[in-house]
Amino acid sequence: MKHYIENLCHTLHASFYRAEIEKLSKFLPYFETATMESVCKWTPAEKTGEKQVITPYPTYDKSLLGFIDEIYSSNFMYTDYMSTIQDLDGDLNIAIETADLDLLRAILTYYVRAERFSDGAWAMAVEEKVFLKILRRLKEINKVE
Template sequence: MGKYQSVIDYISYFKNVTEEEACYWGGGDKRDDGIFTISYPVYDKQLTSFIEEVTKTDLLDSNYISTLEKYGLPMTMSDEIMRVIHTSNEELTKAILTAYIRQERFNEGLWATAVKDKVFYKLLIRLQQLEDKL
């Protein structure tokens, strides 16, 4: 059993889950006083469990912005980042995973996009490949 097995165990979840299954939007309702509430993502329990599991490991890179810059990648989630996942080393894989997890705070719904685009799935596959090399 590898160092990150508890996280890698989510591969089948991310392979099969749809964006609609992983997230719905709450709020956005008109209150009795005529004011509208702001909508917000409500994530599936398994997705939030995955995020919690990642935070229990050393997969989060506290310097992920610098790490992405080191590899010439933008801090914004982009196609460029998606293209390098399958060849990323452990340092870059951690930085990309961290960026997706932390940026949800500034870009609500990013995790749903990551599910739709299979980003978490691809990162976990890559992490498994890296562990298998050890």
């Protein structure tokens, strides 16, 4: 009986995110061919005054920005993502392969928010196929649930 109730709760929990997973899944073809160079162009440094310089910064393509906007506009972001991922031993990229829904949400949130702290983080995530792996795993989980 306990196992049945746990499965029922897990299925109900996953169903809350089914629509978001389906919306995000439309970006799978994009990430299958995306490369760092195709999604990001770096605006060069610019001297604006005698002692003022604008440092280089990334300019992302519309599809990647659409993906990020889709995540932010959904309720897929995981507010307590840092405490969830700090318990992982090793590479987040490897953890994606066996992650459950909440861990995937935490990892995705980590990578989406990383751009705020490190210019070019989204480009690196694309290059390392992180977003692609997350979307594939979400699709896999969505089929099972």
